[in-house]
Amino acid sequence: MTSLSKRIGVGAAASIGVIALLTGCGTAPSATSSSGAASSGAAASSSYLPCIVSDQGGFDDRSFNQLGLEGVKAAASDLGSQFKSVQSATANDYASNIDNLVAQKCNIVVASGFLLVNAVKASAQKSTSTDFAMIDDNSIDLPNVKNVVFNTNEAAFLGGYAAAAYSKTGTVATWGGIAIPPVTIYMDGVAKGVAYYNKQKGKNVKLLGWNADSQKGTFVGNFNDQNKAKTFTTNFLNQGADVIIPVAGSLYQGAGAAIKSSGKTAVLEGVDADVYNTDTSGAKDLILVSILKNISTAAKDVVEQSAKEKTFDNKQYVGDLKNGGVGLSSFHDYESKLPSGLSADLDTIKAGIIDGSIDVSSKAAFTN
Numbered sequence: 001m002t003s004l005s006k007r008i009g010v011g012a013a014a015s016i017g018v019i020a021l022l023t024g025c026g027t028a029p030s031a032t033s034s035s036g037a038a039s040s041g042a043a044a045s046s047s048y049l050p051c052i053v054s055d056q057g058g059f060d061d062r063s064f065n066q067l068g069l070e071g072v073k074a075a076a077s078d079l080g081s082q083f084k085s086v087q088s089a090t091a092n093d094y095a096s097n098i099d100n101l102v103a104q105k106c107n108i109v110v111a112s113g114f115l116l117v118n119a120v121k122a123s124a125q126k127s128t129s130t131d132f133a134m135i136d137d138n139s140i141d142l143p144n145v146k147n148v149v150f151n152t153n154e155a156a157f158l159g160g161y162a163a164a165a166y167s168k169t170g171t172v173a174t175w176g177g178i179a180i181p182p183v184t185i186y187m188d189g190v191a192k193g194v195a196y197y198n199k200q201k202g203k204n205v206k207l208l209g210w211n212a213d214s215q216k217g218t219f220v221g222n223f224n225d226q227n228k229a230k231t232f233t234t235n236f237l238n239q240g241a242d243v244i245i246p247v248a249g250s251l252y253q254g255a256g257a258a259i260k261s262s263g264k265t266a267v268l269e270g271v272d273a274d275v276y277n278t279d280t281s282g283a284k285d286l287i288l289v290s291i292l293k294n295i296s297t298a299a300k301d302v303v304e305q306s307a308k309e310k311t312f313d314n315k316q317y318v319g320d321l322k323n324g325g326v327g328l329s330s331f332h333d334y335e336s337k338l339p340s341g342l343s344a345d346l347d348t349i350k351a352g353i354i355d356g357s358i359d360v361s362s363k364a365a366f367t368n
Contacts, residue, residue, distance in 0.1 A: 045080030048307040051106035052299075053097045054087045055113040057223045062279060063249035063272040064295050068112040068135055071299025078300075079307055094119035102127045108306050110299055111135060114182050120145065131312045133302045135295060136182040138316055138366055146302055146312070150293045150319040152182075152271075153189035153362035154353050155326035158346050159269050159291040160193020162328070163243040164205040165342050166267070166288060173208035173236035175218040177248030181364035183219075186247040186271055186291065188212045188362035196349070196358070208236050215363065220248055229254025230261075237264050243288065245269040256283030267334070274329040290329040294319055318366045322354045 052072045054065040069085055076083035084106060086097045098119050101109050108131040111120045117137045124132050124142050131144050138147040163172040174190050176183040191212040194205055209232075210217035220228045229251035233244055237258065244259070244266060246252045252268055252275060259266045260282075268283065270276070270290035279287065298319055306312055319325015328346070331338060352358035 046307065048079055048081050049084065049105060049107050050075055050079075050081070050110065050303045050307070051084040051086075051101045051104070051108065052110040052112060053085075053094070053101060053116065055094070055115040055223075056088050056090055057113070057249045058087050058089075059085065061223070061250040062252075062275065064135065064293065065112045065249075066278070067273055067293075067295035068110055068299045071296040071301075072110055072303060074296065075300045075303035075307070078304060081307075088116075091115065095122060098123045099127075102130050106130060108133060108303060110303065112295075114180050115178075131306055133299065133306075135299065143314055144312060146306075146314045147316045148295075148298050148302060148319075149316065149366045150182075150295075150298075150326050151185070151321075151362075151365050152291065152293050152326050153185045153192070153365055154321045154360050155291045155293075155328055156186045156189025156271075157193040157196070157353060157358075157360045158328050158349060159245065159289060160190035160195075160207075161197045161349060162193075162289055162338075162342065162346065163190070163245060163269060164194045164197035164203070165201075165339050165345070166334075167205055167243050168265075169240045169242045170204065171206045171208060171240040172243040172245065173233075173239075173241035174245040174247060175209040175220070175232050175236070176246075177220050177223040177251060179217070179219045183247045184210075184215065184217075185362050185364035186245075187217060188364065189291075189360060190245055192360055192362075200345075208239055208241055212362075220251060223249045223251060226251060226254035226257070230258040233258035234262060237262050237266060242266040243269065245271070245291075247271050253279075253281040253283060256281060256286050259286055270329075276329065276332045285333065287332065288334050289331050292327045292329055294325050294327070298325060316366070321350055 050072050057065050059065050059069045072083050088097055094116050110133045112135055114136045120132050120134050121140050124145050133146050133148055135148045138149050174187050187210040194207045233255040244255050246255045267288040268286045270287050272293045274290045276287040353360050
């Protein structure tokens with residue numbers, strides 16, 4: 001394993017395991033109550049009740065919803081407490097799901113994803129004795145809401161550089177689920193990473209699907225249309241792309257299916273989780289590397305801190321390369337196939353991003 005995998009990937013990836021998938025519906029959150037402590041035969045030792053609600057991608061998205069649930073479950077296990085979780089089938093479920101969790105006396109409600117912002121804000125305003133952790137947004141300014149955000153542009157810069165270095169055709173592509181900041185911040189990082197590779201190496205690798213200057217690009221419009229994901233990927237493959245970076249939760253699966261049905265030689269980069277470890281769709285062998293958003297650790301830390309503090313701390317959490325909130329996974333099966341010097345380059349670039357000497361700015365980036 002290279003020094004890159006040790007310093008960037010393993011620490012973040014170790015916390016991202018495959019969790020038990022939930023099938024609860026959006027109208028019955030009480031049915032998904034569970035206890036981490038009870039699973040090991042011990043009685044619950046804490047009355048603190050953490051809860052989590054998914055967006056419409058569901059807890060089986062192999063991405064941010066799944067990672068958030070993993071973090072809440074881990075926190076409940078450490079605390080010796082129960083936890084509750086509820087999936088949202090559609091956007092119409094968000095408000096009622098959150099209100100139902102509040103009614104069940106949850107001490108903190110973790111909301112997985114930007115799409116839940118309006119529902120969280122409305123509930124937090126009227127339910128002032130309940131605390132909330134809003135993942136992937138920093139627009140809510142309320143004393144009982146802690147915003148949990150990630151500068152994934154930093155890790156995506158590394159992913160973009162790696163994609164450009166690995167590409168044999170000189171063309172890579174990225175596309176998103178919905179044009180929202182938690183998605184475009186990845187795409188900005190990828191674009192800057194490709195551009196930095198070209199500048200450093202005197203190359204002209206093309207990026208399809210996103211223009212960081214105009215903030216225009218290719219988006220599915222949701223996080224569940226695998227057919228459209230497959231169509232977009234096929235179009236980019238036909239334009240010569242051999243590294244595809246979908247920023248769309250489980251829609252990487254449609255991208256993988258497109259690559260396999262095309263007969264072309266191409267790879268994927270995952271986002272959020274280490275997709276090599278979480279995939280069950282048959283795309284595992286296509287994963288070059290994953291750009292990590294360490295949501296599981298952030299959710300666990302926020303829940304545990306909130307359980308232990310007498311006063312809720314609503315100070316914003318920003319995950320970045322310096323604190324390990326974002327990073328790159330191992331290159332897994334492709335470790336031996338990387339261009340000479342790439343791992344060393346990525347180590348150097350990571351250090352430059354952390355000390356500020358390399359510009360990875362994004363319109364969607366956050367500050368503490």
